[in-house]
Amino acid sequence: MVAPPDNDVLWARGLHHMYGATAALTGVSLGVREGEILAVTGPRGSGKTTLLKCLSGQLLPTEGEIWFNSAPVHTLSSPSRERLRLDRFGWIDTEPHLVPELTAWENAALPLLLRGTGHRAAKDTAIEWLERLDVGMCARHRPARLDQSQRQRVAVARALAAAPRVLFADEPTAPLHSADGTQVLRTLAAAARSHDITVVLTTYEPQVAALADRTIALFDGRRSGAVPETAGTSDKESRAACSLSV
Incomplete structure (x- = not known):
């Protein structure tokens, strides 16, 4: 090699x-x-x-x-x-593949939480990226309440929040x-x-x-x-x- x-x-x-x-x-x-x-x-x-x-x-x-x-x-x-x-690494798929039981901010914060980041810090980072992608108002909604565009933006926020x-x-x-x-x-x-x-x-x-x-x-x-x-x-x-x- x-x-x-x-x-x-x-x-x-x-x-x-x-x-x-x-x-x-x-x-x-x-x-x-x-x-x-x-x-x-x-x-x-x-x-x-x-x-x-x-x-x-x-x-x-x-x-x-x-x-x-x-x-x-x-x-x-x-x-x-x-x-x-x-x-x-971060990954954004053609389809968002969000966890249906989690809210938008919980989905966006998931990689951080899996790494061991504190709950508040992970939530603050997730909401910051949701707001940058114009879906901050959806932070407490689960994926079923979101349209396709909003779900994809949450997936993008999830990838970016993990830095x-x-x-x-x-x-x-x-x-x-x-x-x-x-x-x-x-x-x-x-x-x-x-x-x-x-x-x-x-x-x-x-x-x-x-x-x-x-x-x-x-x-x-x-x-x-x-x-x-x-x-x-x-x-x-x-x-x-x-x-x-x-």
Whole structure:
């Protein structure tokens, strides 16, 4: 094994993953710098979700290496990978997957409580993020009382409240209308920049990818090209616009 470059917080080389006889990933390699927002694009079925699940330790690749802060994720035991996901990684799914018995703030605070954070501190942090995402008024409501957009915002708050080093987001705006999706994305991008969170997100929507620092594309489980990092005045203006929404 060869350790990744020092400036990459997340690094993968030669990832392959099979579902039975079907290849979901074929030789995918990438590096993600600390504090970077990386968008993974491609049509449905291109391997985007499988890539995120491998990078986050939810799936072990059939072949290949995954490193986080120079530590090999692909050699960790299942309990160690679970602990890594709790302590260092955040996850936003296409669907919110909230705990139905818990209120919105309890759902948002859950990762903190599982880490052993005090009840009041966890609640205060959760409510702060709910308010940033315009669902503070729902803090005491259970998921059944919330609409789809509100539930997804609670899921985003849950991921951000845990202050992860790396946040994985699998098509996070898929269940949202355009205006709601834009607001959530800008809040997510601004939070990532202000809290130095590395973000890896998947999308098939150009407007979502436009908020990223860099974009890579998958097609049939392979990298099909990369879009260079945005530079110049337009990039600075984009980041400034994002920061105003938090």
